[in-house]
Amino acid sequence: MKLEGKTAIITGGAGGLGRGIALCLAEEGADIVIADINMEAAHKVADEVKAFGRKALIVMADVTKEENARRLVQETLNAFGKIDILVNNVGAGHAEAHVTEDNLTEEDWNRVYTGGIADLTEGDWDRGYIANLKPGVFMCKAVIPYMRAQKSGKIINISSTAGRRGGGSRLPYSAMKSAVIILTQGVAMQVARDNINVNCICPGIIYTSIHEDMAKIRMRTNPKLKDVKDPRVAFEAILGMIPMRREQTPEDIGRCAVFLASEDARNITGQSINVDGGSIMS
Numbered sequence: 001m002k003l004e005g006k007t008a009i010i011t012g013g014a015g016g017l018g019r020g021i022a023l024c025l026a027e028e029g030a031d032i033v034i035a036d037i038n039m040e041a042a043h044k045v046a047d048e049v050k051a052f053g054r055k056a057l058i059v060m061a062d063v064t065k066e067e068n069a070r071r072l073v074q075e076t077l078n079a080f081g082k083i084d085i086l087v088n089n090v091g092a093g094h095a096e097a098h099v100t101e102d103n104l105t106e107e108d109w110n111r112v113y114t115g116g117i118a119d120l121t122e123g124d125w126d127r128g129y130i131a132n133l134k135p136g137v138f139m140c141k142a143v144i145p146y147m148r149a150q151k152s153g154k155i156i157n158i159s160s161t162a163g164r165r166g167g168g169s170r171l172p173y174s175a176m177k178s179a180v181i182i183l184t185q186g187v188a189m190q191v192a193r194d195n196i197n198v199n200c201i202c203p204g205i206i207y208t209s210i211h212e213d214m215a216k217i218r219m220r221t222n223p224k225l226k227d228v229k230d231p232r233v234a235f236e237a238i239l240g241m242i243p244m245r246r247e248q249t250p251e252d253i254g255r256c257a258v259f260l261a262s263e264d265a266r267n268i269t270g271q272s273i274n275v276d277g278g279s280i281m282s
Contacts, residue, residue, distance in 0.1 A: 002262040004029030008085035009076055009143070011063050011135060014041035016208045017158070018089045020250020021257050023048055028258050030085065031055040033076045037062050055080075063090055064130050069138035073146065082150060085261045086143050088136040088157045091177075113169050113217050120171065128172030133179050140187050144196065153196040154261045157184045158253070161202045161276045177202075181272045188270035197269040199260045204248045204276025211235055243278035 008025050012018040013034035019041075022032050026049040034049075036042045039060055046056035057079050061068040076083055111119050136157050147153030162170060163177030181200055188198035205211060215234035219225045228234050239247055256275050259265055274280050 001027075001029035002258060002264065003085070006030040006084040006261070007033065007076065007080040007082055008087065008261065009033040009035060009072065009083060009139075010087045010089055011035045011061075011072075011139060012090040013087075014038045014045050015089075017203070017206065017250045017253060018087075019045045019048075020252075021087055021089060021254040023052075024251060024254025024258050025085070025087075025261065026052040026054045026056075028262070029054070030261070031057075031080060033057045033059060033072075033079075035059045035061045035063060035072050063135040063139055066138045066141070069135070069142040072139075073142040077146065083143055083146055083153070085154045086139060086156070087257055087261075088139050088155070088180075090131070090135040091158060091160075092131040109213065110217065110221075112172065113214065114221070116168075117171065125172050128176045132173065132176035133183070136180060136183060140183075140198075144187075144191060147196050148191065148194045151195050153191075153194075154265075155187070155196065155198040156257050156260050157181075157198070157200045159184075159200050159202045159272060161204050161274055161280050164202055164272075164274065164280050164282065184272060185270045192269055197260070197265065199265070199268060199270070200272035201253055201256050201260070202272055202274045202276065202280075203253050204274065204279050205235075205238065205242060206248045206250060206253070207232065207235055208250075241279065242276070246277060248275055248277060 003025055008030045010018050010022050013022050014036035022045055026032050031054050032049045034042045034045050042058045046058050049056040059072050059075050061072045063069045112124050157180050159180040160177040162174040163181055167174055184198055184200040212231050215231035219228050219234045225234050252275050
């Protein structure tokens with residue numbers, strides 16, 4: 001097994017993408033720390049991790065706040081004595097209401113997805129930054145001193161193909177996901193001499209809550225989808241834009257994370273890998 005004896009923190013580890021990453025790492029031998037704010041889902045993922053014969057630690061932590069990132073790292077060290085792998089998976093697409101305690105309306109959602117730069121509010125930009133960039137910054141800051149002390153570590157940031165090129169919609173989200181790629185490169189340069197690898201995965205189209213919300217908007221705004229009742233059907237309508245004609249899965253991202261976390265990738269750092277069926281070839 002590629003990751004036997006390793007300890008991995010996965011932020012947002014209870015969600016669909018985080019779960020897929022957690023289970024792939026556990027299958028390869030890693031003990032898993034599931035950091036999330038959804039404890040019910042976290043316990044379910046922990047049970048699945050344990051089914052592989054691995055240890056699982058659940059930590060309730062909103063890592064958009066720096067003190068929670070520091071606490072998460074300390075609780076991991078208290079339980080396992082080391083941190084080998086960090087997967088910065090926390091992120092959200094449209095309306096990170098749970099972060100700022102806002103109640104965003106349908107008008108807000110439509111503005112963020114389809115509005116121009118002049119339509120976007122300060123809150124739209126703040127929510128994008130809080131949900132998609134700050135957690136990775138705080139977690140890197142909290143974990144790197146310990147990885148430096150042990151002279152090893154693997155950090156994997158989760159960005160998006162939306163951060164690979166500019167588009168007319170979801171501008172705050174795309175801009176922050178692009179910033180995650182630049183963060184990856186900068187931190188990789190800073191810690192390379194410490195034998196710490198920092199890389200990034202850019203998932204393509206996965207049927208998570210983000211794409212479900214986008215499908216619902218297309219159902220309302222695209223005349224071709226006016227009779228569609230199921231968001232999943234609206235989602236599948238966009239798969240034709242993928243050269244391989246299939247959606248990506250959380251496990252696709254998890255398997256890439258396993259590679260980057262393993263010694264197979266020991267000389268790969270500062271890189272961003274698209275897992276998107278060929279949608280963006282760069």
